[in-house]
Amino acid sequence: MKKILLxxxxxxxxxxxxxxxxxxxxxxxxxxxxEVTITLDVTGTPLAGTNDVYIWAFSNDGVGGGKxxxxxxxxxxxxxxxxxxxxxxxxxxxxxxxxxxxxQSPAELINFGFLGKAKxxxxxxxxxxxxxxxxxxxxxxxxxxxxxxxxYTDMATVYFHQNLATDxxxxxxxxxxxxxxxxxxxxxxxGSKQGIAIVKESTILFSSSFIPxxxxxxxxxxxxxxxxxxxTGTVKDANGLDIPANGPVTEVIYTVFN
Amino acid sequence: MKRIQYILxxxxxxxxxxxxxxxxxxIGEPQNVVKSIQGTWGLTKVTQIDQDANTKGxxxxxxDITAVYPYTDLVLAFQxxxxxxxxxxxxxSGNSPQIAELTSGSWTVDDAKAPSIISLKNGEVTNSLxxxxxxxxxxxxxIIKKDKKLNGKVILSYQYEFTKK
Numbered sequence: 001m002k003k004i005l006l007x008x009x010x011x012x013x014x015x016x017x018x019x020x021x022x023x024x025x026x027x028x029x030x031x032x033x034x035e036v037t038i039t040l041d042v043t044g045t046p047l048a049g050t051n052d053v054y055i056w057a058f059s060n061d062g063v064g065g066g067k068x069x070x071x072x073x074x075x076x077x078x079x080x081x082x083x084x085x086x087x088x089x090x091x092x093x094x095x096x097x098x099x100x101x102x103x104q105s106p107a108e109l110i111n112f113g114f115l116g117k118a119k120x121x122x123x124x125x126x127x128x129x130x131x132x133x134x135x136x137x138x139x140x141x142x143x144x145x146x147x148x149x150x151x152y153t154d155m156a157t158v159y160f161h162q163n164l165a166t167d168x169x170x171x172x173x174x175x176x177x178x179x180x181x182x183x184x185x186x187x188x189x190x191g192s193k194q195g196i197a198i199v200k201e202s203t204i205l206f207s208s209s210f211i212p213x214x215x216x217x218x219x220x221x222x223x224x225x226x227x228x229x230x231x232t233g234t235v236k237d238a239n240g241l242d243i244p245a246n247g248p249v250t251e252v253i254y255t256v257f258n
Numbered sequence: 259m260k261r262i263q264y265i266l267x268x269x270x271x272x273x274x275x276x277x278x279x280x281x282x283x284x285i286g287e288p289q290n291v292v293k294s295i296q297g298t299w300g301l302t303k304v305t306q307i308d309q310d311a312n313t314k315g316x317x318x319x320x321x322d323i324t325a326v327y328p329y330t331d332l333v334l335a336f337q338x339x340x341x342x343x344x345x346x347x348x349x350x351s352g353n354s355p356q357i358a359e360l361t362s363g364s365w366t367v368d369d370a371k372a373p374s375i376i377s378l379k380n381g382e383v384t385n386s387l388x389x390x391x392x393x394x395x396x397x398x399x400x401i402i403k404k405d406k407k408l409n410g411k412v413i414l415s416y417q418y419e420f421t422k423k
Contacts, residue, residue: 027408147413
């Protein structure tokens with residue numbers, strides 16, 4: 001009975017998810033000053049099958065100081081500047097730079113959201129929000145990636161700044177290693193490698209550099225969409241014995257350069 | 259007072275008289291950059307440059323990645339024809355990661371006198387590389403840059419430094 005209930009819940013969940021449409025960004029992460037391309041798949045939404053979709057965008061959802069996009073127009077008659085470009089059946093794109101789209105400074109912009117709609121507002125997708133802008137000021141953190149934007153053919157270097165660790169186990173972790181997992185476009189794991197030796201750059205800084213194709217065997221034609229990394233190691237227990245300790249798993253979405 | 263005037267007058271005359279056209283040494287033959295590029299080059303240094311971090315003024319702008327993999331295995335050869343024009347190229351990576359999709363084919367430059375872009379071509383595939391400083395060519399160093407762009411903006415670059423073999 002429990003299994004049947006679980007199956008029903010999962011089925012409803014899947015149906016709900018398929019009715020929400022799908023949003024991707026290029027680049028995957030961006031500041032308010034970067035040019036971004038939104039790709040919206042309206043499959044399963046009231047706009048499925050339509051040829052004309054207009055974006056209705058708004059900034060700073062739920063944090064105050066929000067504005068409607070300068071391209072929005074009126075709800076009953078969207079501006080032509082808000083028209084998304086149809087690239088395939090149910091797939092629409094829109095290119096923008098947030099500071100221009102919302103007429104706000106980088107300091108004012110925290111996040112944004114949007115929906116797709118018919119010009120007359122008779123049909124619409126759900127709201128897609130909030131999407132946070134990357135900070136324009138560098139913020140030091142315990143984990144760091146170099147370069148910040150890369151694709152799966154690039155060399156990636158992941159860093160662990162132990163002096164910036166907030167968790168006591170991470171602050172004390174020794175015998176540090178890194179584990180990597182790589183994913184294809186469908187989100188399936190293509191390959192993983194655990195316990196990779198790291199470079200001790202100093203007493204508080206550890207790093208690992210890699211090109212995916214040198215870590216795992218990439219099947220011909222496979223393009224990776226993301227990877228995850230996790231620093232692992234050991235800490236001493238009350239008896240002075242080594243016990244395993246793990247940092248959080250950090251996900252990195254690959255950029256698609258064009 | 260008159261004495262001072264005479265002295266000043268004499269200084270002026272001397273100053274004018276001392277002016278004469280300076281002889282400059284000949285500047286010599288213009289550097290033939292395309293010919294200087296031709297030859298066999300061994301990769302000696304690879305630097306990854308986060309241009310996005312450069313633009314934003316963030317720290318951690320570049321990283322020397324030469325030692326991560328055997329990049330120094332890579333040998334690049336640019337051949338020229340009898341007139342010194344670009345003809346064919348070969349890239350032998352050895353155990354080094356690839357720096358271009360192509361391993362052989364033909365190469366051309368965007369400007370024969372002052373080239374800034376080298377185009378590698380084989381069939382339908384073309385790879386573009388930027389040429390760095392001409393000055394380094396005189397000391398047997400070839401600097402080549404590969405840019406990765408997003409919506410027309412350079413986000414990531416690789417700088418390859420080669421030494422003539």
